Amino acid sequence: xxxxxxxxxxxxxxxxxxxxxxxxxxxxxxxxxxxxxxxxxxxxxxxxxxxxxxxxxxxxxxxxxxxxxxxxxxxxxxxxxxxxxxxxxxxxxxxxxxxxxxxxxxxxxxxxxxxxxxxxxxxxxxxxxxxxxxxxxxxxxxxxxxxxxxxxxxxxxxxxxxxxxxxxxxxxxxxxxxxxxxxxxxxxxxxxxxxxxxxxxxxxxxxxxxxxxxxxxxxxxxxxxxxxxxxxxxxxxxxxxxxxxxxxxxxxxxxxxxxxxxxxxxxxxxxxxxxxxxxxxxxxxxxxxxxxxxxxxxxxxxxxxxxxxxxxxxxxxxxxxxxxxxxxxxxxxxxxxxxxxxxxxxxxxxxxxxxxxxxxxxxxxxxxxxxxxxxxxxx
DNA sequence: AATGCGTGGTT
DNA sequence: TAACCAAGCAT
Numbered sequence: 001x002x003x004x005x006x007x008x009x010x011x012x013x014x015x016x017x018x019x020x021x022x023x024x025x026x027x028x029x030x031x032x033x034x035x036x037x038x039x040x041x042x043x044x045x046x047x048x049x050x051x052x053x054x055x056x057x058x059x060x061x062x063x064x065x066x067x068x069x070x071x072x073x074x075x076x077x078x079x080x081x082x083x084x085x086x087x088x089x090x091x092x093x094x095x096x097x098x099x100x101x102x103x104x105x106x107x108x109x110x111x112x113x114x115x116x117x118x119x120x121x122x123x124x125x126x127x128x129x130x131x132x133x134x135x136x137x138x139x140x141x142x143x144x145x146x147x148x149x150x151x152x153x154x155x156x157x158x159x160x161x162x163x164x165x166x167x168x169x170x171x172x173x174x175x176x177x178x179x180x181x182x183x184x185x186x187x188x189x190x191x192x193x194x195x196x197x198x199x200x201x202x203x204x205x206x207x208x209x210x211x212x213x214x215x216x217x218x219x220x221x222x223x224x225x226x227x228x229x230x231x232x233x234x235x236x237x238x239x240x241x242x243x244x245x246x247x248x249x250x251x252x253x254x255x256x257x258x259x260x261x262x263x264x265x266x267x268x269x270x271x272x273x274x275x276x277x278x279x280x281x282x283x284x285x286x287x288x289x290x291x292x293x294x295x296x297x298x299x300x301x302x303x304x305x306x307x308x309x310x311x312x313x314x315x316x317x318x319x320x321x322x323x324x325x326x327x328x329x330x331x332x333x334x335x336x337x338x339x340x341x342x343x344x345x346x347x348x349x350x351x352x353x354x355x356x357x358x359x360x361x362x363x364x365x366x367x368x369x370x371x372x373x374x375x376x377x378x379x
Numbered sequence: 380a381a382t383g384c385g386t387g388g389t390t
Numbered sequence: 391t392a393a394c395c396a397a398g399c400a401t
Contacts, residue, residue: 058397065387065396099385102400136399156397174380208397217395218390277384323384361386 018230022189026199028226029206032213036063037070039205046201048122048147049080055139055146056107060100063212069098080122083108084115092280092358101281101360105274106134124148146201151191153184154204158211163187164243165215168232173245180243215239251325256289257298258318258329258363260370261305263336266348267367268303269357277322282358284366285346286329295330303346307337314375320362327362331370 030042038054040046053073057066072094077083083091088108095104110132114122122143123129129140141154153159160173163184169176187207191198214221222234233239261268261284270285272278287298302311314331321327342348349357354367369375 055397060384060396060398061386062388062396097386099387100398102384103398106399134399138398142397154397157395158397205397212397279384321386323386324382 018186021187021227021230022203024226025187025206025210026189026202029202029209032209033202033205034063034209034213037067046147048124048143050074051143051147052080052110052122052135052139053107055142056103056110056134057098059103059139061098065098069095077111079120080111081115081120083111084120086111088280089358093356096281096358097361099360101279103134105280109133110135122147124150126150126152142204145204149197149199149201151188151198151200153181153188153200155181155184156208158208158215159184159204160243161217162207162211162215162227165220165233165239166227166231168236168238169242170244173243176243251322252291253326253328254289254291255293255295255298255328255330256287257295257301258284258286258331258366258370259302259311260284260331260333260367261303261308261336262333262351263340263348264338265351267351267354268305268336268342268346269349270346278360278362280358281360281363282349283360283363284370289327289329291325298330299332302332303343305336305340305343307340309335312377314369314372315377316369316375318362318365318369320365329362329366331366333370 033039036054038050054066054070057069073083076094077086086108088105091108092101092104095101095107098104113132114120123132124144124147126140126144129135129143130137135143138154138156141152142156144150145152145154155163155177160177160180163169163180164173164176167183169180169183171179184207188200188203189198210225210227214225218240220239222228222231222239225231228234231239233242259268268285269282272281272283274280285303287293287301299311311332311334314333318329318331319326320329359367
């Protein structure tokens, strides 16, 4: 054997390594897949409704946080037509606490559309799914692959990380998305002749499980990875530097005031506008939330009720951090006389039933702060 | 294309 | 602890 052919022979495993990736990945998945409530057992067909519901809930949300919500939803609404018959308000109440509330509005709108325009049956193509509210490129591909075994590769944050490391993608996100999409598709197994399936859904879920448990953002466990031999970043010992992305700027602090008015065992609330921040959710009346706003300015926006006791400012502030800005709220309380009318657009709700209201967490913090006796103002 | 949109967990 | 991250979508 000549030195040259020895060299070629040595390079051979590298080539076969790349083409073996889909097989290695599926073999790993068969041994290490996570058992999750919305996943079908091996060999079982998955229910498109459950796949869809879980995919919507999992958008930018951890598996752990989704678990209880998923169980609550399927128990109350076992199929898409049941959800389509529900009121949007019931859906929002059930969603409260999970965040990104436009997902809940779109979830309901999607259930209505599937029920009325598709006879209660989900479209089984990416294109058909993509046309539904709340379903974007990722979710359409995920449902198509997982629920309908279409040969397509959804790319989420996990898969972006795994693929950008595997191929040492130097381009920054989000510009690198098309390239990563293309590279990710090379991890799909070929469709076998005489058998349309390629286990595309399993390949996608395998990459997500890999990203969640092994190819983690920090300190990835490369020694346990089924794809480690062909991983370019690992070979260069630069795993943790991928994916490349520009640092993002944090928003400016905004301030405001919240007004907690009680009438016996009831609380004065209103609903936020349908669109925008916390759209459609319940809140106590409050001022605008503005950068650099003075407390005195915010207080001028207190609701105007007759028969109200003096406003009392609670000690301290409520802080909350949204994706794009931090918020600081001062909290004022007052008591209303029995039978005081709620101002236009507001209503009284029993404090005992607040748990079932569509209250975002920031409002739960405000109410807890307001009702905390240790924060009573100095007398 | 860049920005707005929640919340909880990890490091 | 401040920063980052988590199965993205709509506009």
